[in-house]
Amino acid sequence: MADRSIDVRAELDEAPLRPFHWKLVALVFLAILFDGYDILAPSYVIHFVAKPWGLSPAQSGLLVSAGLVGVMIGSLAHGVVADRVGRRPTMIGGLLISGVFSLLTATSANSYESFVIIRLITGIGLGVVMPLGTAYINEYLPNRSRFRLATLAAAGFSLGGVLASIMGILFTEQYGWQFLFYFGSAAGLIGLLFIAVFPESTEYLVSRGKTEQAARLMAKVRPDRAELYHELPFARAGKTGRARGDWMIPLRKPYVVATIALWCSAFFLLFINYGLSSWTPTLMIERGGNFALGFGFGAALHSVPFLGGIVCGYVADRWLGRRLSLGVWCGLGALVTLSVVITHDPILNIIAIALAGFFLIGGQFMLNNTCAMTYPVNARGTGTGYMLGMGRLGGILGPYIGGLVLGASNNNTNVPFIVVAIAAVLTMVAAAFIIVSRKADQDADVSGDAALAPPEPSKP
Numbered sequence: 001m002a003d004r005s006i007d008v009r010a011e012l013d014e015a016p017l018r019p020f021h022w023k024l025v026a027l028v029f030l031a032i033l034f035d036g037y038d039i040l041a042p043s044y045v046i047h048f049v050a051k052p053w054g055l056s057p058a059q060s061g062l063l064v065s066a067g068l069v070g071v072m073i074g075s076l077a078h079g080v081v082a083d084r085v086g087r088r089p090t091m092i093g094g095l096l097i098s099g100v101f102s103l104l105t106a107t108s109a110n111s112y113e114s115f116v117i118i119r120l121i122t123g124i125g126l127g128v129v130m131p132l133g134t135a136y137i138n139e140y141l142p143n144r145s146r147f148r149l150a151t152l153a154a155a156g157f158s159l160g161g162v163l164a165s166i167m168g169i170l171f172t173e174q175y176g177w178q179f180l181f182y183f184g185s186a187a188g189l190i191g192l193l194f195i196a197v198f199p200e201s202t203e204y205l206v207s208r209g210k211t212e213q214a215a216r217l218m219a220k221v222r223p224d225r226a227e228l229y230h231e232l233p234f235a236r237a238g239k240t241g242r243a244r245g246d247w248m249i250p251l252r253k254p255y256v257v258a259t260i261a262l263w264c265s266a267f268f269l270l271f272i273n274y275g276l277s278s279w280t281p282t283l284m285i286e287r288g289g290n291f292a293l294g295f296g297f298g299a300a301l302h303s304v305p306f307l308g309g310i311v312c313g314y315v316a317d318r319w320l321g322r323r324l325s326l327g328v329w330c331g332l333g334a335l336v337t338l339s340v341v342i343t344h345d346p347i348l349n350i351i352a353i354a355l356a357g358f359f360l361i362g363g364q365f366m367l368n369n370t371c372a373m374t375y376p377v378n379a380r381g382t383g384t385g386y387m388l389g390m391g392r393l394g395g396i397l398g399p400y401i402g403g404l405v406l407g408a409s410n411n412n413t414n415v416p417f418i419v420v421a422i423a424a425v426l427t428m429v430a431a432a433f434i435i436v437s438r439k440a441d442q443d444a445d446v447s448g449d450a451a452l453a454p455p456e457p458s459k460p
Contacts, residue, residue: 005235013143028153034187035129036160044168061403067119072392074127079385094128099188106181155306165299249379264430266391275398301357308362333359334424
């Protein structure tokens with residue numbers, strides 16, 4: 001029995017769905033919900049502060065972009081931290097930072113400068129949640145249901161955007177825009193909850209040699225094999241522990257081409273996401289809509305992207321594959337966005353905005369999950385963080401450039417939507433190069449150069 005070992009990835013892939021899996025999906029969903037809420041809440045502040053603070057359109061865009069600068073820093077830095085100290089403490093830290101500084105936004109951001117500075121720091125915490133949550137949940141879910149359930153967990157981001165719209169419509173006129181951030185500070189309470197209920201990744205524990213903890217968690221995933229997990233050792237990669245070169249794995253062969261394509265795709269999709277999220281409510285109010293209708297457009301944009309992600313995944317699995325499915329989604333998203341330019345009818349516009357969310361923001365879910373399973377376990381958080389960190393450059397530029405082109409075009413509300421449609425076409429081009437080599441697929445659990453050895457068959 002000494003020559004046998006357990007491949008933890010194979011065990012997780014083959015596990016039946018249990019309440020333990022649904023608990024993890026719910027926890028990640030909840031974290032990402034507050035992440036989406038707090039990242040998108042500043043979009044609904046522009047209406048209230050642009051005139052009192054004397055802001056130009058570009059400065060108004062920076063109200064959103066400032067937080068995204070912090071999100072980019074958090075996304076880039078967290079992966080290295082999570083791959084070294086663990087997924088659990090990194091996620092808890094991100095939630096606590098975002099909760100505390102959301103509260104400070106509500107209580108202390110009384111000028112343009114203070115708002116921008118506090119939001120930048122808040123973003124560092126927010127930048128942890130989406131990439132880490134995506135990588136984490138992909139590590140636990142069985143192979144046959146991974147994409148659907150990971151998309152369900154990530155749907156918290158879009159529903160967080162809807163929640164921000166609802167809170168804006170119901171409470172901001174009576175209680176002020178600060179109410180949005182009082183509510184958002186509940187992310188800190190979620191962080192405290194996670195201290196009690198959020199487990200570490202079993203793959204991470206095995207890669208660090210913490211086999212007793214891994215065995216206890218695997219017993220919850222597959223109770224029928226609990227005794228085996230305590231009797232046999234877990235197979236470990238050839239390069240274990242805190243290897244100095246782990247942070248470079250996404251930039252080495254066979255991953256580098258996929259890495260660059262993922263970065264470019266994320267850049268354009270997040271440019272679209274935050275550009276539309278930031279300016280759609282304001283643009284629709286500029287077109288003559290009332291306050292509630294303007295915020296309603298924001299809710300429509302984020303009400304269906306998770307369905308778009310699920311349908312895109314189904315189409316990819318059954319017919320078109322990842323690259324072609326993402327390309328088709330972006331092409332259709334460009335067309336529906338251009339329809340907002342052609343007609344200003346409110347009913348047709350709100351349908352088009354919802355479809356833009358379905359295709360363009362929905363495509364981000366596929367991109368996130370594709371990235372999470374492109375890299376080996378010791379670089380998974382790093383690779384996902386790199387992609388979303390580089391993509392955040394697009395998220396930062398989306399609101400800012402939206403404001404620039406709006407001001408340069410003398411407040412022509414068509415121009416930002418044309419820019420979004422162009423970005424969608426560029427995403428199609430970038431997606432064509434998301435090619436994960438056969439070696440990369442085979443080495444989904446490679447650490448450095450050595451793969452986890454599969455368990456030997458039981459001997460009669």
